[in-house]
Amino acid sequence: MAVWDAIVLGAGGVGSATAMHLSKSGARTLAVDQYPPAHANGSSHGQTRIIRQAYFEHPCYVPLLQRAYDLWHQLEASTSQKLFHRTGLVELGPRDGIVIPGVLQSAKEYSLPIEELSPSTIHERWPGLRGDEKWGGVIEQNAGFLRVEQCVQAHLDTAKRHGCQFLHDCTVLDWTSDQNEVKVVTDRGVETAARLVIAAGPWTRSLFPILSPHLRILRKHLYWFKPEKESFREQNGFPCFFHETPQGFFYGFPCFNGTGVKVARHSGGQLIESPDSSSTKRKPQDDQDRQLVIEYANQYLPGLGSNMTSTAKCYYTSTPDEHFVIDRAPGHPNVTVVAGMSGHGFKFASALGELASQMALNTEIPFDLTPFTIRRFAS
Ligand SMILES: Cc1cc2nc3c(=O)[nH]c(=O)nc-3n(C[C@H](O)[C@H](O)[C@H](O)COP(=O)(O)OP(=O)(O)OC[C@H]3O[C@@H](n4cnc5c(N)ncnc54)[C@H](O)[C@@H]3O)c2cc1C
Structure with a gap:
């Protein structure tokens, strides 16, 4: 008989939440990660992640986001800490572009409160x-940012409180x-379980090879500026x-x-094989990206100035349509995979953890996951 009810492979953004939901459901859960808790080697670090509901990518994400909001608030309440900063989000771009029409469409379909404002x-x-x-321009007041490392740590701590066991640096x-x-x-040896959830972020290609041809790993860069103005x-x-600009999306x-x-x-990013490959380690910084960010700041963020104080790198794991993969592994009904977050997955992590746990435990799934199947790549 298997030792564990469930093993979670990866305890990053999605895996930490999955481990929490599985252990809260009473499943004997083991979560394995190659790095220490809330590390800075994958896709879930760099202080902050935007969270919003009027989703320009597709309205089908909105119900999942509404659940994610509830679960982030519950996590804040149960751990007595502020994880979500409700600053509002201003989006600007062409009226016939991708962002503004997409935001308006999702807001309309789900009666979400947004305000349209001119750029002036x-x-x-x-x-x-x-x-x-x-x-065009919009402000979504109910948007803001999540403290990314604190969110991962809060999921891990809560999982632990509910009996989850961890193997870190494994x-x-x-x-x-x-x-x-x-x-x-x-x-460190072999572990057995009734179920496996794979939440391996930018390492998914090697651990789940059938997805490999459909995932692009992009190294992305973050830049911090010391602003000239207090505002x-x-x-x-x-x-x-x-902003949706002629040079791409910036935020x-x-x-x-x-x-x-x-x-x-x-937009953009440096295509790599894997975060660990020697060619990735040898790859120089992305000078073009840095230059584009500086030019963006000069043009669209007046008063920010050019005092760049630090940088960081992180990985997107992108599917061809930039929609997620949330599915059972073909031929392996006891294996669930959550992958291909395509650079917009963290805000969903709380809900994705719940979904992955429901899939692993074969309980009812309250969402239509058709857009997120693996079989969509077959065509
Ligand atoms: C620069 C940047 C900005 C972003 N901005 C936003 C944003 O504003 N809003 C938003 O919603 N999303 C954003 N995202 C996307 C979001 O951060 C990611 O989609 C999300 O964090 C991915 O979580 P994950 O669990 O899939 O991956 P990770 O958090 O990387 O977790 C994968 C885990 O698996 C472990 N693992 C992998 N392989 C193994 C192995 N063989 N053995 C053991 N452990 C293993 C890794 O160590 C890692 O801890 C951004 C991403 C980046 C990079």
Whole structure:
């Protein structure tokens, strides 16, 4: 008989939440991660992640986001800490582009409160934000940012409180499954379980090879600026921001707790094989990306200045359609995979953990997951 009811492979953004939901459901759960808790080697670090509901990517995400909001609030309440900063999010871009029409569509379908504002009104309200006068603009007040490492740690701590066991600094080398159980081979031995959830982020390609041709791993860069003006601070009402520009999508966060203004480019990225490959380690910094971010800041964030104080790198794991994979492994009904977050998955992590746990435990799934199946890649 298997030792564990469930093993979670990966205890990052999604895996930490999955471990919490499984152990809360009473499942004897083991979570394995190759790095220490809330580490900075994968996709869930760098202080902050934007969270929003009027989802320009597709309205089908909105119900999942509403559940994610509830679960983040529950996590805050149960751990007595502030994880979600409701700063609001200003989005600016062409009226016939991707962002503004997408936001308006999701807001309309789900009656979400957003306010449409012209770029000049936005600039009057927040002099540090600017957009082309021909563009549209919206503010979603119910949006903001999550403290990413604190969220992961809060999920891990709560999982532990509910009896989850952890193997950190332990690498999974392989897994197999038959009708009865799953065997997970690690560099410390073999673990057996009734179910396996794979939440391996940018390492998914090697652990789940059938997805490999459909996942692109992109190294992305984050930049912090020390602003020239006090108005960029969260306590002075500065919001998160997202621009669709002719040079691509860019976004950023207000200063909080003495940090700078974090700015990054959502588009682009350096294509890599894997975060660990020697070619990734040899790859130089992305000078073009840095230059584009500086030019973006000069053009659209007046008063930010050019004092860049630090940088970090992180990985997107992108599918061809940039929609997630949330599915059971073909031919392995006791293996669930959550992958391909395509650079927009963290805000969902709380709900994805619950979903992965429901899939693993074969309980009812209250969402339509058709857009997230593996079989969509077959065509
Ligand atoms: C720069 C950047 C900005 C982003 N901005 C946003 C945003 O504003 N809003 C948003 O919603 N999302 C955003 N995202 C996306 C979001 O952060 C990711 O989608 C999400 O964090 C991915 O979580 P994950 O659990 O899939 O991956 P990870 O958190 O990387 O977790 C995978 C875990 O698996 C472990 N693992 C892998 N292989 C093995 C193995 N063989 N053995 C043991 N352990 C293993 C890893 O060590 C890791 O801990 C951003 C991402 C980046 C990189």
